[in-house]
Amino acid sequence: MKKYVIPVIRILFLALFIFLVTNGKMMLWLGLFALSLVVAVLFGRVYCGYVCPMNTVMITTEWLSKKFKWQTDKTPKWLQSGKFAWVALVVSIAVMIFAQRVLKKNIPVLLIWLVVSVLVTLRYKPAVFHNLICMFGPLQKIFGKFAKFSERVDKPNCIGCKKCEKVCPSAAIAVKKDKKAEIETSLCFQCTNCQQVCPTDCIQYTKEF
Numbered sequence: 001m002k003k004y005v006i007p008v009i010r011i012l013f014l015a016l017f018i019f020l021v022t023n024g025k026m027m028l029w030l031g032l033f034a035l036s037l038v039v040a041v042l043f044g045r046v047y048c049g050y051v052c053p054m055n056t057v058m059i060t061t062e063w064l065s066k067k068f069k070w071q072t073d074k075t076p077k078w079l080q081s082g083k084f085a086w087v088a089l090v091v092s093i094a095v096m097i098f099a100q101r102v103l104k105k106n107i108p109v110l111l112i113w114l115v116v117s118v119l120v121t122l123r124y125k126p127a128v129f130h131n132l133i134c135m136f137g138p139l140q141k142i143f144g145k146f147a148k149f150s151e152r153v154d155k156p157n158c159i160g161c162k163k164c165e166k167v168c169p170s171a172a173i174a175v176k177k178d179k180k181a182e183i184e185t186s187l188c189f190q191c192t193n194c195q196q197v198c199p200t201d202c203i204q205y206t207k208e209f
């Protein structure tokens with residue numbers, strides 16, 4: 001796939017997201033998200049890598065954060081258990097239902113999440129938001145774990161250079177004790193960042209090696 005194709009796909013979905021949310025059609029976007037969970041079982045978390053508006057705005061935000069040296073490697077302790085994302089999911093759904101049924105209003109919960117994703121990424125690495133805060137993350141992780149097709153490392157050809165680790169937005173790839181990289185499918189966005197920097201071309205989107 002040509003390099004520019006992925007950013008174009010992301011920008012088109014971001015435009016669709018803004019159009020739907022500003023026109024009170026948030027449920028359509030949530031329907032798209034539900035469909036993406038089925039897709040994840042076959043093709044991995046492509047929603048996160050290509051469709052999610054938060055991931056798209058976070059890419060530019062991370063660039064800014066690095067440029068101005070705001071980014072830290074630290075992860076807030078209170079997030080480390082991973083429970084926050086589940087709480088975020090339950091609270092977000094409760095707020096949406098309450099607003100619609102009781103207040104007869106649409107609270108733009110998804111736009112609020114978009115702002116949160118930017119604010120968090122100004123300070124922390126994207127994986128902090130993706131893996132520990134995002135309300136969509138827990139469900140994508142569960143379904144993505146079973147992905148039939150995914151980015152995978154052809155281990156015999158891996159030289160353990162760790163270039164892939166540095167560009168992964170969700171800390172899904174790591175070089176293990178055997179000095180070979182391994183991808184945690186439940187965390188992988190199928191974004192191809194790692195594939196693009198691998199000097200031995202040992203990362204491929206495939207069913208299995």
Ligand code: SF4
Nearest residue numbers: 158159161162164198
């Ligand atoms: S970039 Fe490629 S060769 Fe280097 S550690 Fe990652 S998978 Fe292995």
Ligand code: SF4
Nearest residue numbers: 168188189191192194
């Ligand atoms: S960089 Fe590689 S391992 Fe990380 S999310 Fe993208 S495709 Fe998956």
